[in-house]
Amino acid sequence: MKFLRHLTAVVLAVAVIVGLGMLWAHASGGTGPRQAPSPEMLLRLQHIKEQVKAGVIRVHSDNGFHLADTGNLIRTCEIEAALAAAVITASVVRRRRHRMRRTTARA
């Protein structure tokens, strides 16, 4: 029962956030139909198509993990690890300082 009550509150909170996002999109005129691509963009697309045909750009089917592109996953992990390490280091330093200050005050 408590779980259901909390779930309702969470769904409401999420709905409010999504609703505000929708309002924002509406206010900035972002919900309208997509704009037609510019001539430059069409030219670029044509160039990409040619590159795909020539084999310069490789396209793979999109039905699973692309194990060849693990670099992408590794980069994400590296960013997360670096940020987590920074926060943990700051937390350890802060705690040590706090402890030292307490020890000094006691002495």
Next chain:
Amino acid sequence: MRGAATLRHDWLMNAGSTTPAADSPVTAGRRRILARTRLDFWLDALLLVAYTLAYSLGFTGIATHEWLGIGLGVVLLVHLTLHWDWVIRTTRKLLRPGGRERFVWLVNLLLLLSMTLCIASGILISEVALPQLGITPPASSFWRQMHGTTATLTLILVPIHAALDWRWIVGVARRFAAWRPGRSR
């Protein structure tokens, strides 16, 4: 959304009400603590791994990326529901002095906003998952931009959110390492 100390308090408060008669209150309490801790730990780990995979679009491909994102949304709802007590308690305490709790609350609020908007915008620009279900979302450049921005913001906030509770994570991991099935601890 979790305050390690508050959760520890929750586990102790929850212990003992529906335990088998054969167990002593202490043992039963420990068993219940472990069940909730296990759920929190694995759900949080699942969220972290799922987000890391979902962000690595080049690794997963668009179809897996979209289905992962939708699944992430469901697990996020459960995660928030499990920690709603913490949200209410910390929000009430916001006016009191004490920097760390306020900082954690702010990080969590930002993460809630960015992750919700990231998943919602992802659904609105879906190219594979929703069309597979026969739904064609009204994609727009606004939601595409929103998805990119909130995904990057979430990538920054997720490790900060996890690292703020690193003591809890290390503590639970240690307990898992020492824990053997069949023993209460």
